[in-house]
Amino acid sequence: MSLPPGFLDELRSRASISQVVGRKVMWDSRKSNQGKGDMWAPCPFHHEKTASFHVDDQKGYYYCFGCHAKGDALGFIKETENVSFMEAVEILAGEVGMPMPERDPQAQQKADRRTQLAEVMEQALQFFRLQLNTSAGADARAYLSGRALSQQALDRFEIGYAPDAWQGLWDHLTAKTVSEELILAAGLAKPSNKGKRPYDTFRNRIIFPIRDPQKRCIGFGGRAMDPNDQAKYLNSPETELFDKGRSLYNHGPAREASGKGQSLIVAEGYMDVIALAEAGFGASVAPLGTAITQTQLQLMWRISDEPIIALDGDTAGIRAAQRVMDLALPLLEAGKSLRFVVMPDGQDPDDLLRAGGPGAMQALLDAARPMVDLLWERATYGKNFDSPERKAALDKTLREQLKLIKDPSIRGHYGQAIKDKRWQLFRPKAVAKSARSFNAQTGYRPITPQASTRSSALANGSEPSHLLRHSVILASLLNCPQALPAVEGALEDLQFEKPLHRDLQQFLLQFSGAPELLWSEAEQFFGPPQLESLMQLPHVRIAPSVRNSADVSFVITCLRQEFAQIFALDAHGREVAEAVLDVSDVDDEGLTWRISESAKHLQATTQGAQEDNTEYKTAKNGLKVKLEEQNTLDDLLQQINYSKPNRP
Structure with a gap:
């Protein structure tokens, strides 16, 4: 969306940067002069005790004399809220009561349609949350209690329950005069092919709402309570609001936590993210039941320069990590990469946290490995390179992988890292000065001819x-x-x-x-x-x-x-x-x-x-x-x- 000339200037003139910054810092009353708009505080971007962060309200800029961070009100919102520029503009415009420019009629109509669908999704969410506290949701509550989820966690992640009924949600929404077309368009019900009324998409499932960065409910994930159900987890179908390949679970809260310095953790499922967040790792997200897509990877890099992929320690988790690596190689840029953590003994993050607590998880995160390690291990693990042909095959495999990296600088550094690892694998062993004894199995016996004073190097006994x-x-x-x-x-x-x-x-x-x-x-x-x-x-x-x-x-x-x-x-x-x-x-x-x-x-x-x-x-x-x-x-x-x- 393009902004009309003068819009940003007027927005900056209306906004007080000291008020914007004041929500995130504690002003130093001894150094600050509020009357002149000369404000000082400890810097919110790095840990310090002295007030080296300066805000000039008249000029509309901030500057830190410690970490040299600088910018205006929009830049401050971008950095602290971890949002895009246009999102920062919308946030600041809303705070100062300045309406955003009108879009063209077609775009406005599309926005109105999405707003209607989002409102229907909110009504559905409230229905699911109420059902969790009814007698029908007793088994779901017992399951969640067994997973050590407190009421505070249930409220924080707005977890609900879809009753075991064909038209439970359908009847609830239609009774509130929600049009059938909107219910179907939101993916909350599916048309019957037997001439009957549409039936609910989610039945007898624990419900996890999926919100976009603007905090709109765009879809749901449902875990089956029936162990015989064909699908353990089920997501909302693709709609005008919801595209699972372009969405992340817990996107908004994770972005905010990452903006405050936490490492972005990418787990496999809803429960892993909830367990991580409850243990203090708020910057956690998950793909929505599928392999990570290129769009999701780009979303992660917008949140953090180096997300940590924390996948289950089973075979499926290892393969998923390798698929992410293959996806990421052509997209690598300077400062944009991935690190990997593989859970021990087939555990997932939820299991590890319950067994060892946050300390065990933090230890794994601190030891997260760079992507080049996975690239090397996939090419060498369990293989024997006892012949020139096998060594050449390894070199060919690695060369083909490195060709996928488009950035020449990164490709060069990867090549050097692979070269170092190859040296460690094939480094020559020291050969004893004296000849080895004959090996009957290999027939190998290196022999140095008997030295004479004429042929032994230096005649006076110096080195060979x-x-x-x-x-x-x-x-x-x-x-x-x-x-x-x-x-x-x-x-x-x-x-x-x-x-x-x-x-x-x-x-x-x-x-x-x-x-x-x-x-x-x-x-x-x-x-x-x-x-x-x-x-x-x-x-x-x-x-x-x-x-x-x-x-x-x-x-x-x-x-x-x-x-x-x-x-x-x-x-x-x-x-x-x-x-x-x-x-x-x-x-x-x-x-x-x-x-x-x-x-x-x-x-x-x-x-x-x-x-x-x-x-x-x-x-x-x-x-x-x-x-x-x-x-x-x-x-x-x-x-x-x-x-x-x-x-x-």
Whole structure:
């Protein structure tokens, strides 16, 4: 609805903001000057004891010097009542006696029709409430008493009872001269297909009225008293007033409670909402007997930026939570999301509150989990990822889910969270320095050829070459984090032996900030001495990828060569291991050929790296760096021959 020019200005001029605000705050008489319209009070938007909330009645604005909240009378009503702008305009106009602009005749006629239907619904509600206190409602009262509902709760939620009669409500309304057409249009009765009078929609049911945010009764929900009834819960049919996919139970009170700082809780049913509200969780709503719709989700986000979905802990509740997640993914915006609470042991919120009280419920709400956790658990729960194919299938499933998120920033953060969880699931385990013993079931026995003074790394007893390479790789990435995306996969597959190296690997893979912040965050996490000890290693200081860290392309090239040599050595070691296990009394030319080809590949890899990176050959202190993979074919064959059984 559009407002005519000047309407809002006149509305603001008629309204006194100090009167509007005064309904929600207690003025500080010592600081306030009512004559000048200069008023002070503790801020209603954040908890404080001092009067830092200032209202200037002459200018028509408020401002808090603590939380910096500011606005006019309409803004104050919006924030404190948790209503839309037009609803705030209607509230303020009603308070100052200013009529809202007239709508066009067709719209006015439609509004009049809805007003008539709402009046019929109110008459029906009063009938249901009276019936609860009659002898016919004895069983319903007993049931409600068994659910620990006090008279105060019955009055608060206006709970009633529809008697077990075909035309009880029909006869009551027609006797009050309500037209039959309005009764049918309100969904309170259904026409008979047998030529008889229409019959009541609700019979022998406990009645829960459903009100819209404007507090109009737009429909009813009914719980069957007969356990053999086909439908345990029944809602009003779709009418001009009622659309269950666009309505929420307890919408208005929940919106008001959320505006006062309570978390919005989304439960499954009427009784859950009533139990939550009675326990102090007033910002509770429920969909009306169906799965949550997109419109209902948008309504929830208008109430709260992060509603908590609290569904039953059974299989149906878990599936309902997953359906909500699938619905929400394409709709996510910055600051708009969902959190999830699953009730324990198949309980619903009503059961939990009766068993553990409000404290048990609050503990669950405090531990509510973000939506990304449910996304990950659905993809991984009860599954085994012991093969590359299964891991690839997991990646594909998660990629398809993330594609549903339209906001690129949110999609990026979800991707990083999934990446962190994937790292925790598949993170490489430390490999012992000494070779593992042969496993008869798997046939796996990684073997490192016997080191000699010529091939054991540094001739004077320094670290093996693969540990030197590990240090260079990590130092290079710390100095040049821009190279990380190009080698991320190889870094994830690399198995580090030293605890510090493993921690640095995990830190690099999980880092998601700006590259220029990586070093400072690494210092905060590991401490400057740890990083300094890594950077001062002689082979690190003279490494080309460290000395030329500003050249990202060069660093990437160097790192790829380092990874290639490490993985080539690893593959060659497995080839030798298999050869040792396969050796027999008879000389095997095929075996010799396999070792020979593996050694050629290893030598080619090493030679290429040496040609491109001659600075690796000589350390600053004059020590010669001699790599394990420079073992000659004769050395390897000698080991194999040595391992053969003695012939007779």
